[in-house]
Amino acid sequence: MVVLNKIYTKTGDAGETALGNGSRVAKHALRVTSYGTVDELNATVGLARLHATGEMDDQLAMIQNDLFDLGADLCRPDMEKDGEEEYTVLRMSDAQVARLEAELDVMTQAVEPLRSFILPGGSALAAHLHLCRTVARRAERLAVELATMEAVNPAAVKYLNRLSDWFFQASRIANDDGRADVLWVPGANR
Secondary structure, eight states: OOOOSOSOOSTTTTSEEEOTTSOEEETTSHHHHHHHHHHHHHHHHHHHHTTOOHHHHHHHHHHHHHHHHHHHHHTOOOOSOOSOOSSOOOOOOHHHHHHHHHHHHHHHHHSOOOOSOEESOSSHHHHHHHHHHHHHHHHHHHHHHHHTTSOOOHHHHHHHHHHHHHHHHHHHHHTGGGTTOEEOOTTTTO
């Protein structure tokens, strides 16, 4: 368990921060931006949960926990364990990706087939889930970019890819299983 006795440390006052392996990097480093965006995503999920109940709220709570796992994974740059850690390095797993896929399969069966692109909106929950979707896509783009320069756990990238799809389908569930989706009408305002 993490224990934080003091919230401010002053160690970042010069514009650097510590990664999970103790190395220090600039606060604007791509790795920091990547896991910082995952943190932002987690906050947007918290907003969505204000409007969620039952199974949807339970699933979003699991996602929030996964997002902390994902942040821990991304903040640890060394993919190979050197055997000196006092604990197992936390990494995203294929099982977490598989759970999202199973939930996606269930949601896909419940929603109306798509006949148009969907505008973000509808119910309050759906609108917040669309915001989650767009932040998840940004987090994915950053993780993919980071993976072109440094080692990144492939399961982390897969998770983000499935997660944005999950938020899309969840927004449709929140819009009366897609019946209350706000549809795009091409050229409607010409």
